[in-house]
Amino acid sequence: MRLRGQKVSPFFISLAAVLTVTAAIIIFSVSCAGNKIRFKSAFYFVCYAVKDNAVSAGSVSDAVSSYGGAGYVLEYGNAYYITVSCYYNVQDAQAVCKSLKQRNLDCEVLSVEKDEYILQSPAAKSKTELYTGNLNTLQSVSHMAYECANALDTGEYTQNNAKAVLAGIENTLNGLMKANADNCFSEHLRRLTKKCELLKNGYIYSKDMRKLQIAVADTVINVKLY
Numbered sequence: 001m002r003l004r005g006q007k008v009s010p011f012f013i014s015l016a017a018v019l020t021v022t023a024a025i026i027i028f029s030v031s032c033a034g035n036k037i038r039f040k041s042a043f044y045f046v047c048y049a050v051k052d053n054a055v056s057a058g059s060v061s062d063a064v065s066s067y068g069g070a071g072y073v074l075e076y077g078n079a080y081y082i083t084v085s086c087y088y089n090v091q092d093a094q095a096v097c098k099s100l101k102q103r104n105l106d107c108e109v110l111s112v113e114k115d116e117y118i119l120q121s122p123a124a125k126s127k128t129e130l131y132t133g134n135l136n137t138l139q140s141v142s143h144m145a146y147e148c149a150n151a152l153d154t155g156e157y158t159q160n161n162a163k164a165v166l167a168g169i170e171n172t173l174n175g176l177m178k179a180n181a182d183n184c185f186s187e188h189l190r191r192l193t194k195k196c197e198l199l200k201n202g203y204i205y206s207k208d209m210r211k212l213q214i215a216v217a218d219t220v221i222n223v224k225l226y
Helices: 010-026 054-066 090-102 122-154 159-179 186-200 206-222
Strands: 041-051 073-076 079-087 108-114
Touching: 041 054, 041 090, 041 122, 041 206, 054 073, 054 079, 073 108, 073 206, 079 090, 079 122, 079 206, 090 108, 108 206, 122 159, 122 206, 159 186, 159 206, 186 206
Parallel strands: none
Antiparallel strands: 041 079, 041 108, 073 079
């Protein structure tokens, strides 16, 4: 399920993660109009099935994971999508979806494109820079997990390489935790760091990194800024 992936040094990725979490919160271009933050993000999910409740979606997710898909259940627009993989341009997602359909897997592409976030309380306006930095950093982290999954698929990365990337992601998330001790991002970050902790002591498969990638994307898509 790799398309257009390029090999990136795990050391470079880990170093970039530490720099990103420091710099993104402090220095970036902020566009804030009234009660909105303007921040562009685009994710294209290849989904195996869509359910109307979390229970039925969860029963399918294990099956998706068993054949190598992420199996992450993404809640979006009052529906639950069982994801196989995630891409950053629609052409890649459509190509993978077409390939899976040729193998008799009934998939579809969910496109989620955002360019603004509503500030849902007066207090949120004072955190505009912090929140924009969080979104920027999390988007970068999702790319890190994606590239690692691709490299595992092709054999370019060993387990040591994957664990180095995972450590960089965990360090980045921990840095965000310190900057967001008690706000709308806190619970999301705790959930993501827990996923890292569960992964780092075992064998890391590409589907694990894709699942982490989509979990991060889930936060970028669904976080409510208050």
